[in-house]
Amino acid sequence: MSEKKVYLQPVPVRIWHWLNALGIVTLCISGAQIRFPEYVAIFSSYRSAILLHNTAGIVVALSFSIWFFYYKIVAGNLADIYIPKKSDLTTGLFRQVVFYFFAYFFGAPNPHHATPENKFNPLQKSAYLGIMFVLMPIVSLSGILLMNVGPMREIVLLIGGLKILVAIHFLSCCSLSAFILTHVYLATLGSTPMAYLKPMWTGWEKVEDVKGACHENKQSYQQN
Numbered sequence: 001m002s003e004k005k006v007y008l009q010p011v012p013v014r015i016w017h018w019l020n021a022l023g024i025v026t027l028c029i030s031g032a033q034i035r036f037p038e039y040v041a042i043f044s045s046y047r048s049a050i051l052l053h054n055t056a057g058i059v060v061a062l063s064f065s066i067w068f069f070y071y072k073i074v075a076g077n078l079a080d081i082y083i084p085k086k087s088d089l090t091t092g093l094f095r096q097v098v099f100y101f102f103a104y105f106f107g108a109p110n111p112h113h114a115t116p117e118n119k120f121n122p123l124q125k126s127a128y129l130g131i132m133f134v135l136m137p138i139v140s141l142s143g144i145l146l147m148n149v150g151p152m153r154e155i156v157l158l159i160g161g162l163k164i165l166v167a168i169h170f171l172s173c174c175s176l177s178a179f180i181l182t183h184v185y186l187a188t189l190g191s192t193p194m195a196y197l198k199p200m201w202t203g204w205e206k207v208e209d210v211k212g213a214c215h216e217n218k219q220s221y222q223q224n
């Protein structure tokens with residue numbers, strides 16, 4: 001089976017992804033100091049941790065807009081890329097879980113073959129859908145409310161008060177941190193540890209030239 005290079009990650013997606021990753025890691029570290037100042041003292045003062053946390057929050061919100069604008073308006077394929085199909089949920093998800101938990105360790109090939117039109121496997125699709133459409137909005141909106149408790153007092157009260165808002169923000173951030181650990185681990189499970197990381201930097205991924213693979217967008221493929 002020969003190898004092909006597929007253009008999977010357009011420039012705006014890569015810019016969003018690495019800005020977002022830098023911002024989220026900064027948020028986790030500065031957030032740990034804000035939440036547990038008696039145990040975590042990475043930044044010079046509590047005040048500087050808050051300033052950095054707020055700035056990183058704005059960077060993440062702006063980069064989220066790049067992601068949304070690119071997929072929804074420019075490429076127009078947000079739903080196709082991120083929303084799992086019925087077959088993804090009925091059989092694909094199970095097949096992919098079996099691969100990661102079992103078959104991978106026996107050297108079996110990945111059952112999913114990425115194409116620009118269908119670049120995520122069913123597990124990635126489901127996870128990314130939850131992260132980008134549920135968790136990220138919850139983390140961001142609760143963060144924006146916490147930054148503006150005074151002016152947005154009515155909304156804070158509607159949610160159940162400051163304690164509830166802090167709990168929502170903290171628990172959703174813990175879930176996001178758990179996602180990042182799993183995400184980084186799964187990102188190293190390509191044919192080599194860098195096989196999935198490199199395309200997120202260069203845009204191009206090496207894939208097996210599977211018979212019958214979809215070759216609609218010829219400019220997105222290079223024969224090796």
Ligand code: HEM
Nearest residue numbers: 013017020021024124128131132180183184187196197200
């Ligand atoms: C901190 C270090 C991170 C590393 C090393 C990393 C690595 C990667 C890699 C290699 C990919 C491409 C392969 C794939 O689709 O799985 C990817 C895609 C993705 N990552 Fe990350 N990631 C990081 C952080 C994050 C964070 C913090 C988020 C969100 C909160 C995130 C969300 C995503 C999403 C949604 C995609 C799919 C992007 C697309 O093609 O539309 N990543 N990441």
